[in-house]
Amino acid sequence: MGYRNLKECIDDLEKHGHLIRIKEEVDPDLEMAAIHLKVHAQGGKAILFEKVKGSKFQAVSNLFGTLERSKFMFRDRFEVMQQLVQLRNDPVTALRKPFKYLSTGLAALKALPKKSSFSSAGFKEIKISDLPLIKHWPMDGGAFVTLPQVYSEDIDKPGVMASNVGMYRIQLSGNNYELNKEIGLHYQLHRGIGIHQNKTNKKNVPLKVSIFVGGPPSHTLAAVMPLPEGISELTFAGALGGRRFRYAYQDGYCISLDADFVITGEVYPNENKPEGPFGDHLGYYSLTHDFPLMRVHKVYAKENAIWPFTVVGRPPQEDTAFGGLIHELSGTAIPHEIPGVKEVHAVDAAGVHPLLLAVGSERYTPYLKTKRPAEILTQASRILGTGQLSLAKYLFISTDDKKEINCHDVKDFFKYVFERIDLKRDLHFITKTTIDTLDYSGNNINEGSKVIVAAYGDKLRELSTTVPPSLYSAGFISKGVILMEGVVGIELTEFTSYDNAKSEIKKLSEYIQSNIGEFSGIVQIVIFNDFNFIANSKSINDYVWVTYTRSNPSHDIYGVGEFTENKHWGCTGPMIIDARKKPHHAPELKVDAETEKKILRFSL
Secondary structure (H helix, E strand, O other): OOOOOHHHHHHHHHHOOOEEEEEEEEOOEOHHHHHHHHHHHOOOOEEEEEEEOOOOOEEEEOOOOOHHHHHHHOOOOHHHHHHHHHHHHOOHHHHHOOOOOHHHHHHHHOOOOEEOOHHHHOOEEEOHHHOOOOEOOOOOOOOEEOOEEEEEOEOOEOOHHHOEEEOOOEEOOOOOOOOOOEEEEOOOOOOHHHHHHHHHHHHOOOEEEEEEEOOOHHHHHHHHOOOOOOOOHHHHHHHHHOOOOEEEEEOOEEEEOOOOEEEEEEEEEEEEEEEOOEEOOOOEEEOOEEEEEEEEEEEEEOOOOEEEEOOOOOOOOHHHHHHHHHHHHHOOOHHHHOOOOOEEEEOHHHOOOOEEEEEOOOOOHHHOOOOOOOHHHHHHHHHOOOHHHHHOOEEEEEOOOOOOOOOOOHHHHHHHHHHHOOOOOOEEEEEEEEOOOOOOOOOOOOEEEEEEEEOOOOOOOOOOOOOOHHHHOOOOEEEEEEEEOOEEEEEEOOOOOHHHHHHHHHHHHHHHHHOHHHHOOOOEEEEOOOOOOOOOOOOOHHHHHHHHHOOOHHHHEEEOOEEEEOOEEEEOOOEEEEOOOOOOOOOEOOOOHHHHHHHHHOOO
16 A cells, blocks of 8 residues: 555554554563464464554554565555566566556656655654663664664765665664663675775765664565666666655755654764664574774654564564565566576575575477486576575575475475485585575584585485384484475484594494385485474474474584595485584573563453
8 A cells, every 4th residue: 555654554554454552561671572482373463553552652663574464565566566576677578568557657756766855744742761772682782773774875976866765774782882862783795885885984984774664564675676777666666656755954864754663873883782682583692702892873753653563583573574575576587687597485483594495497408318407506506695595504506397396384395305316416515605695504603515416317215204113212313303305304312522523424424224124215314303293284484494404514514434535525315414413503592471461461
């Protein structure tokens, strides 16, 4: 809908039964987040908190909690936006069917930002301490903004059309930030704002930053859309919302006139402070590290402003619906950006960045004597060199020349790959490279490895659905469970330290080799600890979360009968992934038991 502000959206959701109100006072220290988590887990409605302890402002969460509700908010614009994406990918389509795409021209008229006067917006100046200072998880370093639109401009190309709007988390309090004067920005230098900062650093001048919170939901979605370089998030927000992005400049800072709150400030060259910890979307804390410090200039709020927030944690969470919405809007873009690639799925249950599944093409198969991965290896390299897809650790890619396979059906896709994988040939490692800052499976922040698993060809095996009997009689194995067809999870009785992992797994490999006849239908063995898998569960979420968030491919993948030939690694028996908790891993997120008891007073 063409909402003019966040309140119009909230009123519309309430009118159609998509919103609940909590009228009692709620503590922003853990209680609001705990309520959100509980309601979201139930597939519940958006939540309006009418009384936030310590603040006069209301707050709202779970707006995007389900894909259905997200699409409802954009119900009159969704199809038009899909058509716009399609036209960007295939402009000839408009010439073939001009009347079908007539409405997209009207949508484009809504895309251009509109400059107006700052005084027309009705902002009043406030302080950071006036905001709902929401702490989400027990070990968080303070209060965070979790749905910000962080705006910055290119110093060499000033103005809104060359600006960047991204969703980077903001720490408002805690650590050694001086309240009301300093806040922390968490982003990497390869992101849009980081490129802007790098330019101002070289000129030894501060970067002016504006943080918009609230406003129409199209503005929030625009901040997380993976838009091609050169396309403004502001134009996307206008087209999606059916209303031009309204802005003004005040004291040299860009102000979103439809936002509920605006925080302005400067980031000075090489000025950092410790930020974090923060309970993040992988299901673990991201720990305390130095990140850019923003010196607060001014903070603005509308008279009846509403503070939107979300809570991230082990998926699925509200950002899962974000991902689903983005896929439905832009799912056709990948084949045009990466030739030969039909689709890519960043698996939400694995924390998005650790695990990618992809369907590619093998168009040159007739020239090969046997079916084997060829073109999909080239496509895999393109995938890992594209935007945020480059943060992935594991990429499984396959294709089929007889039927369409669907990488969004995670279990079925893995089954297809595991039936065909040649473990002597199909694993390709990239070592000593960068991974997601939030991923602590590597030895240092931002450091880790990647593996491409490219499997294509005829079916090689029937996958086993039972634990090989010999594993039950091994004295050093305390638990065995089938995680999915062809995958066994085991827990070892011997795990003294990470330094002993190689010797422990060598012992396991030799034991399996001596009983190899029982493992013809097993492709992968996952070693875990401190986790209760449900035996033969139909859900694959536990398997992908534990396996792919707790392992670093180069260090934690082993194999039965492993070998290295001409610098290529392979194995003759099952691959083994050490997915146990390591000393360098970040702690996983756990809700506070006392807070859980406190929120029982609410009828949720």
